Amino acid sequence: MKSNVTLKNIADELGISTMTVSRAINNKANVDEQTRKQVLKKARVMGYSPNRIARSLVNRKTQTIGVVLPEISHSFFPDVVMGIEEAAYHKKYQLFLTNSVEDHEREKQAIETLRSHRVDGLLISCAQTAEDSSYYKELVKTGLPVVFFDRSVENIGASCVVIDDVESSYKVTAHLINSGYRKIGHLSGPEKVSIGNKRMKGFKKALADHGLEFKESRVVESGFLKTGGYKAMKELLSLPAENRPDAVVSVNDPVAYGAIQAVREADLSIPEDIAITGFTDDAMAPLVDPPLTTIFQDGYQIGLRAAQKLISVIEKKDFKIETIYIDTSLVVRSSCGSSVINA
Amino acid sequence: MKSNVTLKNIADELGISTMTVSRAINNKANVDEQTRKQVLKKARVMGYSPNRIARSLVNRKTQTIGVVLPEISHSFFPDVVMGIEEAAYHKKYQLFLTNSVEDHEREKQAIETLRSHRVDGLLISCAQTAEDSSYYKELVKTGLPVVFFDRSVENIGASCVVIDDVESSYKVTAHLINSGYRKIGHLSGPEKVSIGNKRMKGFKKALADHGLEFKESRVVESGFLKTGGYKAMKELLSLPAENRPDAVVSVNDPVAYGAIQAVREADLSIPEDIAITGFTDDAMAPLVDPPLTTIFQDGYQIGLRAAQKLISVIEKKDFKIETIYIDTSLVVRSSCGSSVINA
DNA sequence: TTGTACGCGTTATCAA
C-alpha cells in the first residue's frame, strides 16, 4: 500500500492536535490564522490528500452518484452522461458509472454494488431485459434517492425525466402519413421497456387518427441496436410486395441506420421505395446517406435535469415526486422525401 | 439519513457477536453451518447491504478505478469506456468516471478528488490544455498506479496503451500519395498533445519519404472536434487555388466530418476536388456521405488492455512499466476516391 | 467455533 499522509501525521509534525489540523484544513472558523497557515503549508509540503472514505464513514455522505446505463454505444447515452457530469461537477458530486449491457441481472448487481459503496443517490435508465418493476420498487422503498431517466418506471415513488414518447412517436408517424405514405411499418423496441411500448402506442394512435389500418405484420421488434434494426428490416423486406411498407418508423436512430443498410443492400432507394425515420437525432443523423428524418431528443438536457433533480432530493431541498418532460421536435431530412407530398 | 443495517444490528437480533456475522457473510471457513444460514437469512430479511466505505477504511482498498477522459462526444471514448467497463466488471472494480472537458485545471481537480476517494488506480487520457507533463509526473511519483491511454505521457514511470500514431498517420498519408494526390494538407491536433504531434510527424515523414515538399500553409491546427475541423478546412479552402490541397489528412474522424461539411458548403465534391481522410473509424465513418477513408483504431481494445494492465499493477501481479501498442489498419472508403489511381 | 479488543482516518461533541 502506498502510505498516505493523515491528519495525525501533520499534527505530529506540528506538535498540535488532530482536531486543529482538521479544522484548519476544512476552513472552520475557530482557528488561529497563524496556525491555519502553518497547517496548510505543512499539508501541501507533505502532499496531504484528505481521505473521503473516512470522512464518509462519519458523515454518512459520500458525495457520489451512481449512474446505471443500459448501454453506451448509442451516442444518446454519452450525451446524457455529459449532462449528468455537468450538474454533478457544479454540485461537487462524483459519478460512479455502470453499464448493464442490457442485462437486468448485471444491472441489479451493479445497483447492489453501488448501494454498497453508499452512493448518495442513483440515476437509472432500465435494462432491456427487466421483466417487471418489482426490483425497482424494492429499491425505491429502501429510501435511497432514485431518479429514472429515458427508460423509466413511473408511479413507484421515484421521479422520472423523460420525453413524451407517445406524442413524439405520434408526431413522426403523422408526418409520414401527411407526406403521403400509407403502408407504414414499425421497427419497435421491446414491449416491456417504457419507451418501447410508448412509442408503439404513439405509432398506433397516429394510424388510427388518420384512418389507417394497423397491421401486425408490419411491426417487427428490433431492440435498440443497429444490428437489430438491420435484421428486423430484412424481415419487413421479405413481405409480399403488396404488403411491404412504403415507410418505416424506427424506435431509435441506430435501428434506423441498420434499416437503411438493409434497404440499400436490397437495392432499393430511400425515400423513393421506402422512407425511414429515426428517433433521437444523434450526431450521425445529419451525416448519413440519406440524412435521417428523426425526432430530436435532447440527451444532454435529460441528463442535466435528472442529475439536478436527484441532487436536490439528496440535499432535501425538494421532496416532490414528479415526472419531468423534456421537449422534443421533429427534424425533417431527406430520408422521408418530402417529394412524396407533391405526388 | 436513511438508516442502513449494520453487522451489529444483525448480531443483536440474533444474540451473537458482530464477528460471527461478519464471518458468515464473508463466507469464512470457521462458522457453524447452522449459524451461517441463520445469519444469511436474517441479513436478507433485514435488507443488509455491506458497507464498503467502512471495509475500505480497514483494508485500504476501495475496489474502484478512476477514469479521466478529455471528452465523451467522440464515439471513440465511449468505446474505450466500454472496454474499461468490461475488464473492471470481471475483476470486480467500480469505475469513477470524470470528464475534464479538455480543461487541464478541471482535470487536475478531478484527479485530486479521485485520489481523495482513494481509488485504487487511475486511467488517464490527457486534456488538450495541459501545458506540460509536470503534474502527471508528480502524480505518478505518489505511487498511485496510473495507466495512460490514447493521449499519453510516456517515460514518466507509468505504462501507456496507445496505437502507433506515427506509423498510422504515415500509412494513411502514403495511401493518398499512392492514389495520386500531390498537394496534401493536414488538419492537425494540438502540438502539445501526444497524438497531435505524432500524427503530424507521420504525416511529414510520409511526404518526405515520397519526395513531396512539406508546406506550412497547408497545415491548420483544428483541435479534435467537428467544429474545429469545419473552421480549419474553411481556412484551407481560402488558399489561392494553386496552393489549395487536393487531399487533406484529418487528425481524427470528427475533424474530418467538419471538413466534409466545409467542402460541401464550398460546392466542391469529395473526392473529385478534395479527398478527405479521418482517423479512428468511429461508428459514423461508413455512414457519412461520402463514406470516410480512415484509420481503424480499436477503442474497446485500448480500454480493455489499459484496464487490465492497471488492475494487474494494482494487484501487484505486474511491475513492468511498458507501452502497449494496439494495432491499427487502414480502411479505404470512397472519400479518397481510388478513381484517382486510374487518372 | 465464537468472542473481545483495537484500529482504519475522520469529524462531532464537549471540556479546557
Add this chain to the structure above:
DNA sequence: TTGATAACGCGTACAA
C-alpha cells in the same frame, strides 16, 4: 482557540 474522546462500520489478531 485548542484538545481529548467517542463514534462511524468493518476486519485483523488474538484469546476463549
